[in-house]
Amino acid sequence: MANKYKYLIAHIKKLPDGSFDRPHFLEEHLERTAKLTAENCADFINYKVPLILGYLHDIGKASDAFQERIRIKSGFEAEEAHLEGKSAQHVDHSTAGAQLSAQKYDLLGILPAYIIAGHHTGLPNGKSSEESSLYSRLHKEVEAYNNILPWLNSKLPDINPKDFMPKNHHYNSTLTPYQFQFLIRMLFSALTDADFIDTEEYMNPDKTKQRGSMATMEELKKSLDDYFQIFLNKKETFVNRKRNEILKTCILAANEKPGIFSLTVPTGGGKTLSSMAFAVNHAIKHNLKRIIYVIPYTTIISQNAQIFRDLFSNLGEDVVIEHHSNMEPAVETAYNRLATENWDAPVIVTTNVQFFESFYSNKNSVCRKLHNISRSIIVFDEAQMFPPEYLKPVLRVLNELNKNYGCSIVLCTATQPALNKSKILADGLDNVKEIIEKPEELYKQLKRVHIKILPGTTSDDQLIRHMEAYEQALCIVNTRKHARELYRALSDMHPDNSCFHLSTMMCPQHRVDELEKIKHELSKHKPCRVISTQLIEAGVDIDFPVVYRAMAGLDSIAQAAGRCNREGLLTSGNVFVFQPKQKAPPGHLRKCAESGAFTLKKYRTDPLTPPAIEKYFQDLFGKSDLDEHGILQLCNSQLDEIPFKEISEKFRFIRQTGFSLIIPYGHGKELINSLRACYEGRVPMELRRQLQRYTINIFRETFMAMAPVIEDVFRDGQFYVLLNDDIYDEKIGLNPDIPEFIKTESLII
Structure with a gap:
C-alpha cells in the first residue's frame, strides 16, 4: 500500500517573516548524512557500514504519521528532532531503520541496528524487558514507509564480516566483544555528527559557514x-x-x-x-x-x-x-x-x-x-x-x-x-x-627540595605555629572544610591581608585573581601564607620556599613539592608532610593517603625517587579493585546483549552529580546580563565558554539549601545564577554557612 505523500520532508523551518523556507527533503537528508558518515569514518573503517547508517537512520520519517505531523507542527524548536528522551512525544522515526537493518542483513545488521535505533534517544541496552531496549524496538510495530523503499534499495550496499574490521586492525582474527562495542560507539559518533551537521546546514546555514577551515x-x-x-x-x-x-x-x-x-x-x-x-x-x-x-x-x-x-x-x-x-x-x-x-x-x-x-x-x-x-x-x-x-x-x-x-x-x-x-x-x-x-638521573639533577615528615599527628594550632617560622609558605590540605578553618585561624592572626585561601568554592576567575596577588607578594618578598586544597598541585606555576602537605598519595606529595623552590634559586626548599587530625575523605583519597604513608616509611630518606613512586602505585593498585563497577564484563557481552545504557550509568568518574552555579563576580555580572538577554535560551558557545570562568559546582544538598537565592534563568534547568552577593565571600568564595545568608530582603533580582 502506497503512502499518501509524494514529497517526503525531513525538516522544515519558518523564516523571520513567518513564511516557510524550502523543505529539507528526506532523500536529500539521507543521502547527505550517508556521505558525511562515510567521510567521518574514513580513517578507521571502509564506507559500506557508514553508508547503511546514513541511509537508514531516518526512514521512519517516510511514514504518513510523521509527514502529517511535520506539516501540521513545523519549526525546528517545535519539532525537537534531536532530543534524547523526547522521542515518546513524537512519531518514532528511528526504529524503522533499525528493523530494516536487522531484516536485510540478518546478524550483520544488529550492529547498525543499535546505532540507528539510538541516534536520537541514545544507544539502548541490547536485551532487556524495557521498551527502549534494542530487542523491544526490533519487535515493535512501526508505521509503513513504502514510498521510500525503491529509492532505498538502489542505495544500500551488500556487506560481509570483513566490512566491520577497522582498517588498522592488527590481527587476522575477528574482533573481540569489547572491540565490537567500541566500534559501535565510533560509528554512532560518526552518524550523530553527520546527522547534526546536515540538519544544521539546513536550519542554521550561518553557523555552518562559521565552522571554517582548521589551522594545519x-x-x-x-x-x-x-x-x-x-x-x-x-x-x-x-x-x-x-x-x-x-x-x-x-x-x-x-x-x-x-x-x-x-x-x-x-x-x-x-x-x-x-x-x-x-x-x-x-x-x-x-x-x-x-x-x-x-x-x-x-x-x-x-x-x-x-x-x-x-x-x-x-x-x-x-x-x-x-x-x-x-x-x-x-x-x-x-x-x-x-x-x-x-x-x-x-x-x-x-x-x-x-x-x-x-x-x-x-x-x-x-x-x-x-x-x-x-x-x-x-x-x-x-x-x-x-x-x-x-x-x-x-x-x-x-x-x-x-x-x-x-x-x-x-x-x-x-x-x-x-x-x-x-x-x-x-x-x-x-x-x-x-x-x-x-x-x-633526571630526577636527581632536578631535585630541589627535601621532604621532611613531621612526627605524630599535627593539630591545626601546631601547624599554624610551625608556619609562623616562615614569612612565605604554602599549605595544602585534603578538604575544603579544613582549608577554610585553617585560613580563618591564620588570617585572624594576620589581619594585614597577607594570608590567602584557594579552593573550588571560588570561581576560576576569582582564583586567577588571587593567584596574581599571591605571585606579586612573593616577587616583592612580602609575607605571604596560602592555604589551599589540592587544586594548586597541578598546572599552577608558583614558587614557595616552604610547602606543607597533609598526608596524601605520594603523587600528590610530589605535585606539592613542585610548588617549592620551583626555579631552583634556593640551595634546597623544604616540604613538610604532616598527618592532620582530620582523616582524608573516605574512598580513593583515603586509600592514596594510606599507601602514601606506607611508602614514606619505607623510603623516608628520599620518597620521590622513581623506585619509590613505583612501589607506591604497586601498593595502591594492589589494594584497589581496578574495575570496581564491572565495566569490562558488561562491555564483553554478546553482540545482541550489550547493555549500553547500563554501562553509561555505571561509568562515572564523579558519582555524585552536582549543579553548575554562575557567580556574579567581577565581569561575571555583565556576562549574566548577556545570558538573560539570549533569545529563547539559545546561548552561543562563546558565551558558554566565558561563563565557565565564573562558575562553580555545588552538590545537590547545597543547591537545595540555596534554592531561594538561585535563579533558574530560562526556567528549564540550563543555567543557574547566584542572586545574593552576601553568600559569596571575597576571600573564601561561596560561604558554607548558607542558612545565615538566605534572607528574602537581601535578594538581588
Whole structure:
C-alpha cells in the first residue's frame, strides 16, 4: 500500500517573516548524512557500514504519521528532532531503520541496528524487558514507509564480516566483544555528527559557514618554533638549561613510530611545552589530525587552554577548543545540541572525565566527537590521576585507540604510575616507550627540595605555629572544610591581608585573581601564607620556599613539592608532610593517603625517587579493585546483549552529580546580563565558554539549601545564577554557612 505523500520532508523551518523556507527533503537528508558518515569514518573503517547508517537512520520519517505531523507542527524548536528522551512525544522515526537493518542483513545488521535505533534517544541496552531496549524496538510495530523503499534499495550496499574490521586492525582474527562495542560507539559518533551537521546546514546555514577551515599542524609548528626562540633564550639557570634539554629530547623523539609513550619529568621541568612540541612534530611526521590535551581537573583547564591559545595566538582563537563536563548544558534542547562540540579543531583541551566518560556514554551529544579522536595524538597531563576504580576500562580505551584507530598516546607525569602489563595489571598498556632516556638521573639533577615528615599527628594550632617560622609558605590540605578553618585561624592572626585561601568554592576567575596577588607578594618578598586544597598541585606555576602537605598519595606529595623552590634559586626548599587530625575523605583519597604513608616509611630518606613512586602505585593498585563497577564484563557481552545504557550509568568518574552555579563576580555580572538577554535560551558557545570562568559546582544538598537565592534563568534547568552577593565571600568564595545568608530582603533580582 502506497503512502499518501509524494514529497517526503525531513525538516522544515519558518523564516523571520513567518513564511516557510524550502523543505529539507528526506532523500536529500539521507543521502547527505550517508556521505558525511562515510567521510567521518574514513580513517578507521571502509564506507559500506557508514553508508547503511546514513541511509537508514531516518526512514521512519517516510511514514504518513510523521509527514502529517511535520506539516501540521513545523519549526525546528517545535519539532525537537534531536532530543534524547523526547522521542515518546513524537512519531518514532528511528526504529524503522533499525528493523530494516536487522531484516536485510540478518546478524550483520544488529550492529547498525543499535546505532540507528539510538541516534536520537541514545544507544539502548541490547536485551532487556524495557521498551527502549534494542530487542523491544526490533519487535515493535512501526508505521509503513513504502514510498521510500525503491529509492532505498538502489542505495544500500551488500556487506560481509570483513566490512566491520577497522582498517588498522592488527590481527587476522575477528574482533573481540569489547572491540565490537567500541566500534559501535565510533560509528554512532560518526552518524550523530553527520546527522547534526546536515540538519544544521539546513536550519542554521550561518553557523555552518562559521565552522571554517582548521589551522594545519605545519602552521602550529611555525608558531611553536617562534615561541621557542624566546623560551631557549630565557635567563640562564640550571633549571632552565634542563628544561631546554627536555624540550630538545621531546622534539627528537617525535620521529618515533606511532605508539604509546611516557614522558617522565619532575615537576617544574617544562612538561607542558615539551609535550606540546612532541605532539606537533609527531603529528606532522605521521600525518595525524589533531592534538588532544587531557588534564585531570576542571580547575586548571582554562589556564592550560590559555597557555596554548597564547602559543598559537597568531592563528586565531578557534585553533584551541576547551571542552569539559562543566560546559555541557544541564538540559538538552535542539539548539544547544547543535552547539555541542564535535572536536573539529587542531587542538582540544579537555579533562579525564570528559574524555573517558565519552567512550562509555550512550548519549549522542556526549559521543558526537568520538570519531574525530581517530588518528590523533592524545597527551595526558598528570597521568597518575587516572582513578584506580576505573583503571582497567581506562587503559582498555587507550590500547584500543592505539591499536585500531591510529592514535599515539603520551602519558606525562612527574610520578609515572605502573601502567604497563604486569601481574597486578593484566590489562595494562602494551609496549610503552619512555621519551626521557634516564628518568631517575633526571630526577636527581632536578631535585630541589627535601621532604621532611613531621612526627605524630599535627593539630591545626601546631601547624599554624610551625608556619609562623616562615614569612612565605604554602599549605595544602585534603578538604575544603579544613582549608577554610585553617585560613580563618591564620588570617585572624594576620589581619594585614597577607594570608590567602584557594579552593573550588571560588570561581576560576576569582582564583586567577588571587593567584596574581599571591605571585606579586612573593616577587616583592612580602609575607605571604596560602592555604589551599589540592587544586594548586597541578598546572599552577608558583614558587614557595616552604610547602606543607597533609598526608596524601605520594603523587600528590610530589605535585606539592613542585610548588617549592620551583626555579631552583634556593640551595634546597623544604616540604613538610604532616598527618592532620582530620582523616582524608573516605574512598580513593583515603586509600592514596594510606599507601602514601606506607611508602614514606619505607623510603623516608628520599620518597620521590622513581623506585619509590613505583612501589607506591604497586601498593595502591594492589589494594584497589581496578574495575570496581564491572565495566569490562558488561562491555564483553554478546553482540545482541550489550547493555549500553547500563554501562553509561555505571561509568562515572564523579558519582555524585552536582549543579553548575554562575557567580556574579567581577565581569561575571555583565556576562549574566548577556545570558538573560539570549533569545529563547539559545546561548552561543562563546558565551558558554566565558561563563565557565565564573562558575562553580555545588552538590545537590547545597543547591537545595540555596534554592531561594538561585535563579533558574530560562526556567528549564540550563543555567543557574547566584542572586545574593552576601553568600559569596571575597576571600573564601561561596560561604558554607548558607542558612545565615538566605534572607528574602537581601535578594538581588
